[in-house]
Amino acid sequence: MWDWNTAREGLPVVLHGFGITLLATVLGSVVAMVLGLLIAVLRRAPTRWVTVPVRIVVEFVRSTPVMIQLFAVWVLVPGLDPLTIGIAVLGIHYAMYTSEVYRAGIDAVPQGQWEAAVALSLPRGRVWRAVILPQAVRKVVPALGNYVISMFKETPFLSVITVQEMVHEANEYGSVHFAYLEAFTLAAAIFLVASYPTSMLMRRLEKRLAQ
Amino acid sequence: MSEFLTQFSRSLPSVWQGVSVTLQATVLSALLALVLAFVLGFMSRSDQLLVRGLSRVVVEFLRGTSLYVQLFWLFFALPILGFKLEPLACAVVAFGLNYGAYGSEVVRGALNAVPQAQWEAAVALNLSPWQRMRRVILPQAWVQMIPPFNNLLIQLLKSTPLLSLITISDLTFQMDQLRSTTGNTAAAYVTLLVIYFVLAYALTLLMNALEAVAKARLGQGSGLRHVLKPPSAGITDPDGRAARAGGV
Amino acid sequence: MLSDTDPKEETGPGGHTEAVDDALTNKGDALRNDSPANDSPVADMVRFDQVVKRFGDHTVLDQLDFGLRRGERVTLIGPSGSGKTTILRLLMTLERVTEGTIHVDGEPFSHMPGGRDGLVPANEKYLRERRRRIGMVFQQFNLFPNMKVLENVTEAPVHVLGLSRDEAAERGRELLDLVGLADKCDAHPTQLSGGQQQRVAIARALAMRPDILLLDEVTSALDPELVAGVLDVLRDIALSTDITMLCVTHEMGFARDVSDRVMMFDHGHVLEAGPPDQLFEAPEHTRTREFLSAVL
Numbered sequence: 001m002w003d004w005n006t007a008r009e010g011l012p013v014v015l016h017g018f019g020i021t022l023l024a025t026v027l028g029s030v031v032a033m034v035l036g037l038l039i040a041v042l043r044r045a046p047t048r049w050v051t052v053p054v055r056i057v058v059e060f061v062r063s064t065p066v067m068i069q070l071f072a073v074w075v076l077v078p079g080l081d082p083l084t085i086g087i088a089v090l091g092i093h094y095a096m097y098t099s100e101v102y103r104a105g106i107d108a109v110p111q112g113q114w115e116a117a118v119a120l121s122l123p124r125g126r127v128w129r130a131v132i133l134p135q136a137v138r139k140v141v142p143a144l145g146n147y148v149i150s151m152f153k154e155t156p157f158l159s160v161i162t163v164q165e166m167v168h169e170a171n172e173y174g175s176v177h178f179a180y181l182e183a184f185t186l187a188a189a190i191f192l193v194a195s196y197p198t199s200m201l202m203r204r205l206e207k208r209l210a211q
Numbered sequence: 212m213s214e215f216l217t218q219f220s221r222s223l224p225s226v227w228q229g230v231s232v233t234l235q236a237t238v239l240s241a242l243l244a245l246v247l248a249f250v251l252g253f254m255s256r257s258d259q260l261l262v263r264g265l266s267r268v269v270v271e272f273l274r275g276t277s278l279y280v281q282l283f284w285l286f287f288a289l290p291i292l293g294f295k296l297e298p299l300a301c302a303v304v305a306f307g308l309n310y311g312a313y314g315s316e317v318v319r320g321a322l323n324a325v326p327q328a329q330w331e332a333a334v335a336l337n338l339s340p341w342q343r344m345r346r347v348i349l350p351q352a353w354v355q356m357i358p359p360f361n362n363l364l365i366q367l368l369k370s371t372p373l374l375s376l377i378t379i380s381d382l383t384f385q386m387d388q389l390r391s392t393t394g395n396t397a398a399a400y401v402t403l404l405v406i407y408f409v410l411a412y413a414l415t416l417l418m419n420a421l422e423a424v425a426k427a428r429l430g431q432g433s434g435l436r437h438v439l440k441p442p443s444a445g446i447t448d449p450d451g452r453a454a455r456a457g458g459v
Numbered sequence: 460m461l462s463d464t465d466p467k468e469e470t471g472p473g474g475h476t477e478a479v480d481d482a483l484t485n486k487g488d489a490l491r492n493d494s495p496a497n498d499s500p501v502a503d504m505v506r507f508d509q510v511v512k513r514f515g516d517h518t519v520l521d522q523l524d525f526g527l528r529r530g531e532r533v534t535l536i537g538p539s540g541s542g543k544t545t546i547l548r549l550l551m552t553l554e555r556v557t558e559g560t561i562h563v564d565g566e567p568f569s570h571m572p573g574g575r576d577g578l579v580p581a582n583e584k585y586l587r588e589r590r591r592r593i594g595m596v597f598q599q600f601n602l603f604p605n606m607k608v609l610e611n612v613t614e615a616p617v618h619v620l621g622l623s624r625d626e627a628a629e630r631g632r633e634l635l636d637l638v639g640l641a642d643k644c645d646a647h648p649t650q651l652s653g654g655q656q657q658r659v660a661i662a663r664a665l666a667m668r669p670d671i672l673l674l675d676e677v678t679s680a681l682d683p684e685l686v687a688g689v690l691d692v693l694r695d696i697a698l699s700t701d702i703t704m705l706c707v708t709h710e711m712g713f714a715r716d717v718s719d720r721v722m723m724f725d726h727g728h729v730l731e732a733g734p735p736d737q738l739f740e741a742p743e744h745t746r747t748r749e750f751l752s753a754v755l
Contacts, residue, residue, distance in 0.1 A: 430647025
């Protein structure tokens with residue numbers, strides 16, 4: 001049954017893992033945001049030699065389980081520490097999703113904006129940087145934020161490659177002290193407390209931007 | 212490599228066994244999620260503040276606490292409270308509840324997306340509230356739910372390697388066995404990824420077919436010809452909340 | 460009390476016998492002793508008493524009094540946003556009154572008997588019993604895209620009036636024939652032009668054999684060349700049945716052809732009303748003159 005003392009003693013252990021969880025989420029998000037944008041722009045490339053392979057990779061990575069991807073990279077790329085692998089794999093996996101978000105944002109920029117940029121003879125790089133992306137990204141910030149929350153809740157997968165994030169720590173504490181109930185309940189509560197306000201924030205942002 | 216292929220073909224029956232366990236868990240979870248999605252989705256539109264509030268709390272709780280933790284909680288912590296579920300039941304309940312919560316947002320969004328004018332026309336014909344929902348609103352909303360439901364189904368499928376972590380002999384488990392007998396890690400994992408990709412693609416084709424049929428009944432689209440479109444369409448939201456606008 | 464499912468009670472347009480009507484009217488009269496005096500309450504099919512409709516701070520209808528006689532065809536004209544459509548929507552129960560009451564055929568409609576004051580706001584069950592005597596055609600047609608044309612027309616007769624499918628289908632075909640679309644029974648609404656969709660919507664409303672038909676700017680969303688076909692159908696119906704009609708329209712020619720009475724509406728009030736000839740030829744109000752010269 002539930003024991004408050006066990007819970008109190010377990011809390012620091014779980015919270016320590018939460019630090020790793022946050023670190024993985026933040027760095028993974030940076031990878032996803034940057035790589036996703038790059039992929040979105042590549043998918044607008046003028047030649048099929050670029051767009052088709054990019055699309056195949058996106059489809060494949062997105063349609064397969066992140067847990068297997070973690071395992072695969074972990075055993076196939078020796079010499080990297082598990083946290084680095086975890087951040088990279090999670091970030092790349094989510095980049096496939098964020099690229100779709102960026103793409104929708106780019107598609108939503110009116111054709112007239114491209115035409116106006118052409119009419120001003122702006123170079124292509126300048127069109128992207130100064131005209132299209134600022135408009136596209138603004139609209140999709142809440143959707144990107146939702147993926148960050150989503151990624152946050154998938155960080156426990158990193159425990160399968162021995163990263164000592166929150167659920168890994170909870171699991172260990174639970175097995176050593178036979179306190180699974182307290183350990184996993186704490187982990188669930190921390191997830192809820194961290195993700196709920198963030199998702200509320202995204203929802204408000206979404207409403208604000210929709211106006 | 213050729214040794215791996217020999218081993219792989221030799222262990223095809225157990226791989227197939229794994230596939231069927233994985234698919235079984237996927238389908239059962241999806242059914243539970245579908246039921247829950249509709250229950251919570253309808254509750255979220257209730258006139259009663261209490262019912263609406265309850266739905267909100269349940270959805271936020273299930274979405275906020277991470278599937279991974281929910282599964283482990285059911286598997287490791289629940290027995291301590293005196294309820295022991297079979298591993299497969301744990302998985303189905305965890306997946307079903309979690310994806311059901313996400314699905315309820317899809318249901319809610321799609322119902323809200325049916326134009327107000329359709330409700331009004333149904334009122335003007337004096338259809339009862341139930342008839343309005345059953346005969347006018349749901350058939351239209353349903354079409355809009357299919358693409359985001361497909362996204363959630365693929366996400367659910369992608370969560371199934373978790374089964375192997377709670378002692379279930381699923382596809383991942385069987386391929387891991389193959390990996391240790393052959394010692395060919397790369398081949399085993401690549402094969403596993405490819406199998407998952409094929410499964411995801413097959414599910415998407417199935418859902419596209421469903422959507423095409425549903426759309427044809429609304430006089431939209433051109434029947435089954437669009438079934439082969441890539442599965443990417445409409446995935447812009449982790450919650451699958453972004454129901455695509457209907458029509459072509 | 461009319462049963463929900465017994466089709467025998469429905470006897471076609473204007474369906475009730477005089478005896479039934481009298482009974483309903485008398486019952487209604489007893490309930491409305493507090494309403495202001497009016498010319499001929501017994502004959503009124505629709506009666507608005509001091510109706511106020513507010514959306515937030517915005518008053519759309521301000522203590523509106525008006526009535527429709529049985530079989531009368533009345534057109535509401537006036538600038539957009541003057542509250543004409545709100546009148547139709549109140550009658551169709553798509554909106555609820557803020558103050559005041561609406562009676563239909565002598566019976567309370569926006570309210571039902573009960574409570575200390577004798578009337579309380581009507582609930583869904585009460586509305587369902589009374590609402591089916593009223594049909595409405597919308598500006599945007601609002602056909603159900605999940606049903607074929609004939610199904611749109613037969614849906615309510617089968618599920619509300621309780622007609623058999625065959626009977627409903629037969630009547631549905633007749634009505635579609637009446638609106639010139641007999642060959643479109645199996646089409647999807649999306650395959651029809653706007654004018655055709657609107658004619659289906661008219662058939663759909665008529666299939667419920669309403670005593671009162673509400674027409675809400677039914678040609679406003681149509682391409683100009685499609686307007687005539689829809690108006691011809693409505694003209695036929697107006698001249699060949701005794702359905703009480705209340706139209707909101709910008710088609711002054713149509714208003715003149717079919718109306719017994721035209722009401723000029725502005726800022727939530729009836730500015731003036733009269734037979735079309737009188738109102739169009741010799742309007743009393745400057746506002747009416749200005750409006751007419753702007754639209755004619």
